[in-house]
Amino acid sequence: MFRALSTGALGMSAQQKSVDNIANNLANVNTTGYKRTSIAFQDMFYEKVASSKHGAAASRPANDGPSLEIGHGSQPVATLRNFMQGPVEETGAALDVAINGTGFFQVEMPDGSIAYTRDGNFSRDSSGLMVNNSGLPLADMIEIPMEAVGIEISQEGVVTAQMAGDAGQIDLGQIEMAKFINPGGLTAMGDNLFSETEASGMPFYGNPGEEGFGVLRQGYLEQSNVDIVNEMVKLIEAQRAYETNSKVVQTAEDMMQVTNGIKR
Structure with missing residues (x-):
């Protein structure tokens, strides 16, 4: 009993x-x-x-x-x-980026370590860097000039800007993605961030659109699944x-x- x-x-x-x-x-x-x-x-x-x-x-x-x-x-x-793909919703914001397929954005933590996220709701901080909602910069350190009047992010992660008074485009950098053999082994850190563990394995790096990596969609955000x-x-x-x-x-x-x- x-x-x-x-x-x-x-x-x-x-x-x-x-x-x-x-x-x-x-x-x-x-x-x-x-x-x-x-x-x-x-x-x-x-x-x-x-x-x-x-x-x-x-x-x-x-x-x-x-x-x-x-x-x-x-x-x-x-x-x-x-980690099934969530629905993608259009926002129209130039710095909103959704991953359509496999992969994570990489952001740099205050201690210099790298965290991983599917949240592509980025903005521009006071120094011009692309940062997430917590103010953490992309590990690619993409800086947007003050004079930029238009930002374009290709499906392959190439970031370009149009400058005021200039019809041409300048290259601002490349967004690199990471993926894991076992993404389910990542540890949730809060703030939509994940950290690497022994269970997840080491990250593999590549550009969007390469074999095994998803593509980027500017002006969209991936929603919860x-x-x-x-x-x-x-x-x-x-x-x-x-x-x-x-x-x-x-x-x-x-x-x-x-x-x-x-x-x-």
Whole structure:
């Protein structure tokens, strides 16, 4: 009975984390470049107990056919991130860039390290550098002159500008992209950023449009890939699983009450 209480409680705790994850997905349904996550569960260790055939105090031999095993519930073990392409929405802004396909933008952190993002909502800071919403510059260090009156970003990531009083275009730089063998192994840092881990592997670099890399779309932003209907269905499933585990706890408590009342 006590095992049922703890197993049911662990099940409730696991489903609570699932609900927390779904809530985070729904909260980020309008976050640019957000990738939905799910919780992976794993059953806990199993205890081999004696069957009535061997007596209450006997331990069952390991090689004596099927053994009686009692599980100890489940536990959440990992967060899985789905990097499926999100819908692309037109904004018309010159420095909004969406990746259509595989790859990440690279931004430079204050400590000099590189972080990776699918959020292409860029702007120009006071020094002229292309930066993200947190003020972090692209690792390519593309600087836009004050005199620029028009910016063009090609599908291959070439950034050019038209200067005031000049009909020609000047080359401002090349946006380089990164990709990973296992993008699901990246660690979420917040602010729409990811960092490299051993699980993700080392990044591979290339220009947009090259083999294995997506192309850029100026004037567009990739939206979240969260499907509200799917998340609501999963929320109902998690709620029902939570209720079922709470019934296990209640049933175990009722059985203990019955046992305690036998001698009356």
